[in-house]
Amino acid sequence: MPFPQLLEADMQFFDKVLSELVRKSEALLTMVVEKAGYLIHQYGNAEALDTTTLATLGSNAYNATQFMAQLVNEHNFTSMYQQGETYSTLILNIDENCILVVIFGTDQTVGSMKYYAAPAVKRISEQLKLASARGETALDLCDMDATDVQALFRRV
């Protein structure tokens, strides 16, 4: 199933869910990431963090670990956890296309993160289902001038 097109209402919903998650769990940063590596939405303290790269690395790490799990016939793969000395990372599956990345201080426990993240995952998943059910609307670039894209990128 393709990733649904997102509207303002979807983004506001994600913002609400992630802000609640950060407030309750005291996580540093939360991100909804598409599994090809795109950052969909983030909430929390991203100061001095390159969230675009974090999202890409998180999704690829998750995909790689899932692949590894499948090789040992472990098909029920829904989360992964990296334990750090200052910050740890928990990645949870949302649906076929998306993951939730939670970065939190090591003064918090992974158990509490999982506890607070579980309902957030469910709510985001339901919103994505709603977005999918709306159906695809063609992207309106039809009045775009084809010459605009002759050379999008130029060398210095």
Next chain:
Amino acid sequence: MAIINRATKELQLKIVYYGPAKSGKTTNLEQVHTNVQVPDTTQKGKMTSLATSSDRTLFFDFFPLEATTIKGFKTKFSLFTVPGQVIYNATRQIVLRGVDGIVFVADSQYDKMGENIETFGHMQDNLKSLNLSLEDIPYVMQYNKRDMGEVAPVEYLEYVLNNREVHVPFFEASANKCEGVFETLNMITKLLIHKYLNK
């Protein structure tokens, strides 16, 4: 799989540079990263390389690149490379996930022809395992290392690598000198944008 975000008015597309080991995939990305014109250099995305200690790509290289806004939509391209070595085939499959466009970087040297053909075949197999096909994904060929000795003529490369029902655009390149790098990038981005233009 393109991401269309109408809330933020963004279109995000993933381009993967695929090819045999040492064909110049990472060099292509490095050249784009170093030489691309951006309105504000502080906003230029960082290039991330997951490489081995001997500087060979272990997982992927990644560079986010933002194009000018087109009809109100900010177009963001994520450029990836795959590791060239055959032992990392599983990793290549992971990087291909959600790909929107492909640049196949072939090594023009005669003695690399077998590797080019084999890698192209692996790419088709990997796409198939992701329920994708080259019939649906825009791709271009880049015949790199034209500055090396013992290179095959372009006609030969075309016959060997670009001889399918749909003949795709090809570019000669010497990525280490940044020759052909931007031409290739602009063609694949153009094909991708046109895919949406024509929807």
